[in-house]
Amino acid sequence: MNNSLSENKYYNPKNFQVPIIAVITLSILLLVGPTSMTLNAYAQGNTANQAIGQAQSSTQLGVCVSGTGTLISCNNLNAQNQANSGSNALAQQGGSGGNTANQAIGQAQSSSQNALCVSGTGTFVACNNLNSQSQTNTGNNALAQQGGSGSGSGKSGSGSGKGGNSANQGIGQSQSSNQNSGVVSGGNTANSGNNQNTQSQTNTGNNAAAQSGGSGKGGNSANQGIGQSQSSNQNSGVVSGGNTANSGNNQNTQSQTNTGNNAAAQSGGSGKGGNSANQGIGQSQTSNQNAQCVSGGSTANSCNNTSNQNQANSGSNAVGQQGGSGKGSKGGNSANQGIGQSQTSNQNAQCVSGGNVADSCNNTSTQNQANTGNNAAAQSGGSGKGGNSANQGIGQSQTSNQNAQCVAGGSLSNSCSNTSTQNQANSGSNAAGQQGGSGGGSGSGGNSANQGIGQSQTSNQNAQCVSGKDAIVSCDNESFQNQVNSGNNALGQQ
16 A cells, blocks of 8 residues: 555654665764774673765865856866775674674765856856765675673663663765856857766675674664665756856756665564664765856756656565563564655746747756665564554655746747656665564563555646747647555554
8 A cells, every 4th residue: 555655654764663774874883983893891792983984075166257258168177986895794602791882884976066157258168066976885894693691780671781782873975066168258158057967876895793692781783774875966046148048057966776775684582682773875965056047048958957856765674573582672673664766846937038039948857766685574572561663664756946037038949848757666675574572561472563665756847938039839838647556565563
């Protein structure tokens, strides 16, 4: 059954247990901190912090002021590429205490480009910004933890407690691009003030954890997240005393592909040893485009905004949990699993021309989301008061806002039209198998499961045309929305 994202709290992006921001934050914290392994002298537990990080930052500023013409000047070109095949691998065996592991792989790219041209006559092939960012990760976070036999410094029953294990694993990719171009020309403007951005992210790395609680009060806690984030901001302004051709255009292409999985196997200790698992896979894309053209003559092929956003996920969240043999509800298991895809596009175009306006100030947005990943949980409660809790959600969200305005002293042709295409396809499923504990108490061995699949699409379009002559094929709004779901909610409870 498909429900609105707002109606299912467990897969609302704000409620994802391991959102993208948390993944990237974890990566940064580990990158700036020391990579170390220390031994707790009191509880004889182990602590390990492992991180692999790649960071690139580029700032480009071009300013041209010319009394005559400006030719092939003040252009910014930036290319950033990151590839990681390294892995974080760790095996921990506790003494009389539990183990703690923090593992992160992070890739971050940032680009800021600013170009300004002021020319007394014409401007040609000037003040253009071009940015290309690529990230590829094939590295894994792999972890095996065996808890100690005694009591530690934590509280009973908690994942980080006495003889229990705690694992935090994150893979994060982040790209940010800001482009601003301004052209002021006393004459004609051609092939100038254009912004072009291409962002690509590919992850095949996995988060894998195997945890066995100690013989004390040793539950396990696992937090696993895979996050991809892309942000693009483009602003172009062209003021021309003559004609404007092929100028002030914004073009953005964003692509995200994830085949990595979050996998956790947890066995609680012989004490009050319940397990807790939080797993999240998130993809986020944001594009903001603003284009403005003011021309004393004609405007052709200018101030158009084009955005293409694509997200593909085949990664899954998988957890197997076996509760401890102790008393109380602390022999129960808790699993929170979410897969989320989010795309946002904002486009604004404005053209003011003393002559004709042709093929200008059009907004085109294409958004595509495909998910084949699953949420899978198998839970067996402890021998005490051990009920199980599972929250599973798959959500896809797309938003498009388009505004176009044209004022022409002459004719309007093929201008100020908005086109939005949104497509969502989900074949991922939520599957849970739960067996309650054998004891009594507040949970009485009962199980709780919340499962939801949601698809949401929003499109807002506004077009306005004022023409001194004819208006031909202009100020049209077209929106295409498509949703396909073949995923299932499957549950077995005992």
